[in-house]
Amino acid sequence: MEVKARAPGKIILAGEHAVVHGSTAVAASVNLYTTASVRLPCSSDKDDIVKLQLKDLALEFAWPVSRIKEALGGFVGPISTPTSCPAECLKAIASLVEYQNIPEAKIKLASGVSAFLWLYSSILRFVPVDVAITSELPLGSGLGSSAAFCVAISAALLALSGSVNVDQEQCGWMVCKEDELVLLNKWAFEGEKIIHGKPSGIDNTVSTYGSMIKFRSGSLDLIKSNMPLEMLVTNTKVGRNTKALVAGVSERAIRHPDAMSSVFNAVDSISKELSILLQSSAHDDMSLTQKEEQLAELMEMNQGLLQCMGISHGSIETVLQTTSKYGLVSKLTGAGAGGCVLTLLPNLLSGTIVDEVIAELESCGFECFIAGIGGKGAEISFHDLV
Ligand SMILES: Nc1ncnc2c1ncn2[C@@H]1O[C@H](COP(=O)(O)OP(=O)(O)OP(=O)(O)O)[C@@H](O)[C@H]1O
Ligand SMILES: C[C@@](O)(CCO)CC(=O)[O-]
């Protein structure tokens, strides 16, 4: 038996960073997935081994189960009550990761491997297993790769452990029940904490539930957008690390508490207005073009406040300047300082202009695609092995 779980990445339409400080944010899932495949090993010579394969990165890690159990066994609690990885346990995990000698060029993956070890130990409790990960998401680029990784792994492990009960006879991708989604989201959040330090929980929540969400202080409202939304995503390919950027914004907030609290309040108002705008129905007093103009203005204001937080970057400014030559508005998405930038593509924009913008952005060395947004969240499927 093999269990597969897939979880989408996300874009943040408004509110990144401020959401860590209690402001409202609006996010939507994107149709790029991370998939975790989990199976019990078939040959008895592997019955004391936990294997983690990162297929796209051509990396494979293996640990004796007894070694993981000895290091982490004393720290895990009940599956039904997701718990944070204690500092002492993180140290034990660090030495299990060190033992794998990750090549220096790929050392950023250590935090993902650490999150895996905590989720595996807590959910599967030292059963030998083979886990393989594939992802369509660019890593460390603002599209929520860390959250999709944690949601996909947690979902597959919860399904294998029987804590999530989807119909094993049914073919294809299946969605969990509401209470199971709550449990899945909480475990994924514990993994995100290991990768992000102090996440707000928005990325794992949108990856778990999919669709579009308004999120504030751990609680979510699902949003049904009443306007067609097309976003061009430009990956600047400038690498960055969400944990360090979140910490940097928090340090700025400590240095300038009043000013930064005004910035976070302004972002809160922008996100709330944006969510009302998206949900306002077609027969309300505004044409689609007027709604798009307002949305663009809100995105532009949010981008200005993200610059105030210190997380813009030369590459992001290049995207803003390039798209503005075509009358288009852009904002960074995710943690910033590189990574991905969103550009709103209004409904009546001609395909020729879109092609021209993309060509100009790609001539700067960036990569562009049009995101499918607001689709499915986490899904599980079962496969018999022959
Ligand atoms: N498929 C994967 N395999 C292994 N590790 C992964 C994978 N996806 C994400 N990670 C882990 O997550 C890290 C990237 O997370 P980070 O939060 O910095 O960026 P992001 O989630 O892509 O962007 P953002 O948080 O801004 O949305 C990687 O360095 C790695 O440790
Ligand atoms: C930067 C941030 O706001 C979003 C990262 O996608 C961090 C978080 O909310 O956890």
Ligand SMILES: [Mg+2]
């Ligand atoms: Mg992340």
